[in-house]
Amino acid sequence: MMFSVAPAAPAAGAARIIGVSLGHRTLAEADHWIGGLTPPPVLACTHLVAEPFPHVAISLLTALPFESTPELEPAASAAATGQNGRAVRFPGVERLTGELTVSEILQRSSISRVEVLGSGVADPATVVETGDFVRPQFRGGELVLVTTPAAGGRLIPFERRDPTPCCADH
Template structure:
């Protein structure tokens, strides 16, 4: 097993293409060829609310009016990780110990309950989007049927009030 600690953010590029939704930014990131070695999304307000991107291993152009958002995305260690070392290995069901040893994720937490135990099983649902918090890459999970944990963020979230007429 490979251990991924101290992920390098050398040569981080900030990009802002005006994506209005996380899924659109994710799609753009995952379609890059060559693929970035690391990529995060960032919710920004300048010059309008949208999703900016920080990545390494790839360069991309940003329109001048979106440069401030791109610069904000590249500054500091924050964001929602889409591509990170070991992310491609986080498929199926894995123990928390496996998640930590196979990827750059530093900690797995259970929403409202604290750090998950090493033996807890995470059904990744093949969609893992940890977030940087205090310099650590943290995967937030929630309990699910069958005694497993699942990532709190899902691939296709239910919009707020979706079942209200």
């Protein structure tokens, strides 16, 4: 169930966190919607919600107001007040392309930490092959990029643009 919702008239004042729930069924649908926003929000995160049906709600740091359909307003509120999410837009995201060291990622963006799944904080000199797709986790007010080991002592982001489906070889 998709809804076509245009932003309401710009509100006077500073950017604030708002929640939007439009019934996106997949992360890719929500990412696409976020990518089409003009002007782009300072921060945009996706949140998996279960009510009133499983879908992806969105939180935005923006000065623009957006409306959700009335039945999805609880999901929008949950996204706006959530302490965890998956960041799609954040300061510096456009500079995280190609191969970068952990140190470069931290310098070029608002990501505060790079972790290796199950191993803790990554070494600042380690190279991360971004695949031009970086989706850090928003945890309690900070962005954390979770990575996994790759060939040659490098790292790759845990979330990939085109992941291999579970049990693909069966």
